[in-house]
Amino acid sequence: MKIATSVLAAALLSATAAWAGDPGVSDTEIKIGDVNIMTGPAAFVGRGVSLGSKIAAAEINAAGGINGRKIKILTEDDGYIPSRSFQALTKLLDEDGIFALNGTSGTANVLAMMPLITENNLPTVVTTAPSALIYKPVRPSVFTFGASYSDAFYAQLKYIHDHSEPNNPVYGVIRQDDDFGQEVEAGYERAVKEFGVKDGIRLRFKKGTSNFAAEMAQMKQAGVNVLANGGIFAGAANILSEARKLDMNLQSADVWSEGIPASAKLAAPAGYDYTVGDYVALSGPAVEKFLAMAKAFTTADELAGVSRYTFVTYVGLKSLAHAMRECGKELTRACTIEKLRQTKNLDTGGLSAPVSYDNPQQLAGTEVAVYQLHAKDVTFHELVGFKKY
């Protein structure tokens, strides 16, 4: 009896110690980290990403928080430089004592933080870099929300092939010479093989390239009329602008970064009604509902910065909050990870397909919707709803 009591006491003590030991949780607050691009040329993306966490936190807090605890978002800037991401997460872990991580920047940035994430068993939802490098191999505390670039391109090319393919189609791809570009080409490869169409030309360019005159001249010479445009932001706009100069008749499939208002404004003057494949909504009632809700928690300046990047971290934090809520009062990292792993069909109000991490890769949001830009009024309309490819 005495031994049993001692064992029970020890078990209770160790359980309490484990709970008390997890940083970032007090009786009133849960600290969630966000390492993002807040300075530099891509800061407009980071601000959108960071805003998603803040809006989700404000909405959750207004509704009473997580079992009585308010969420506090702590943002650190990494300037899109991996070594700074590592340093920023070190600060969030050691100085601020975060409980979990939601916002992140690029793939290399997440990978630079990965050793810290795994050794701290930090519940992490990666929403902006859904690359296979993040979830293969799967890390127990890392959950990924988002489809692959490969699926996003395949979905668009499939739509073009099925509905709007020009006569004598010649496909071509232009992509960055990195892991992101590899995924773009993988989607293209799958499409041309499956559709049995002519694979006109495959071009690579270096990240940061801004002049695509030579590449597009090669495209024209190859007779390309269906383009997988792997450029991002100004790069994608410059590719389309060069195509217009050469008077190319193009169906262009683009990266989801071209679905944000700033990118669309850059690319629209070229006059191509390009498509975008995305794992979050770009238009429709879900977006309108979100904007109406966000108005209550943001300034006019912030609201103007809302983009698809806001939606992805919003959904990320909602799924994290759902898992934390399921853990009840005694919130631990281990419990949160377990509950995240059990998450199935979590409704996101139509901003994405329902979120389910209950698969070996802990990967959700792999369904892609296809949108098309209306270049004249710079708006997007849905062509195909969320669907697995």
Added chain:
Amino acid sequence: MRTGHYKESVGGLIALSDSKAVWAWTVVLLAALVAAPFLVGAYSLTLMVSALIAVIGAVGLNLLTGTTGLISLGQAGFLAVGAYTNAILLTDYHMPVWVGLPAAGIAGALVSIVVGIPSLRLKGLYLAITTLAFAFIINHIILYAEHVTHGPNGVFVTGAKLFGFGLQRGPALYYLALTLAVATIFAALNLLRTRVGRAWIAIRDHDIAARVMGIDLVRYKLLAFVVSSFIVAVAGALLSLQIRFVNIDVFALILSIEALAIIILGGLGSVAGAVLGAVFLSYLPEAIRLVLSAVIDPASPLYANYVYEIRGIANGLVIVLFLRFKPDGLIGFWRDARKYWSNWPLAY
């Protein structure tokens, strides 16, 4: 009170310092650095490791640019060569750290010979552009030699141990970085007192005059590239140990620009200047963060919405103002302070 700097022997002329006070303060500083892991938190220790890596890289670049006058924008490339060599040897070939670190330096030195050859005919901006092109070439090689470098996927650096201690975080990594930084500083200081160091300075001041005096430009310029790149590549290897992941995005061009900024801000041509510049620029963002959070209410909309922009502007502004009002860099401040106190109360 010291009244002058008269040297009575050759030994006195070439001594690193003839001042007992300097040696005493150096020992105090070293003791403080050795004790640091017991006194500061994990984040501060991470910042210190980053600063020590920056010190090693800056001292290496200073030998090339500050001492020999060969401007290089290829430092990111040499850092990448060192980091990848160390990462691949450790992770793919399971080599020990004591093989990985020197191998990284040797790889950097060998590659530098290829870059150094154009320097025999080029100077100034022309050389800077050549070295910049080298950084791009390295970038391409890393991306396309996937079977060796893992291409764009990068390499996770694992298994770095020395005498049973994990070397990739905490005090062990700090002491390794500190040892290498101290060794680099002393090696650089000693090099500058040798024939090689004097030849480099002569080349910087006037290469044709140096050649007339019998200095073999080919040999010494290449030697400057080799020594500098060895050191920078070792800094790259340490960086790979610290962040435990290497990928081409880690070695962006901005690193080369920052490295030049460090040695210019510290004071070109001076080892102490390179050290001061590296420490100053490593801690400047942190200092600005502390000042801003003390001056602006962190809960205010101004702080919430614009703090990152303000930090970036403040960072740039400090550097610009510094160079405007103290063009000889931080070492100039140090020299002024030393002169003032050495001559006190007769300072002018």
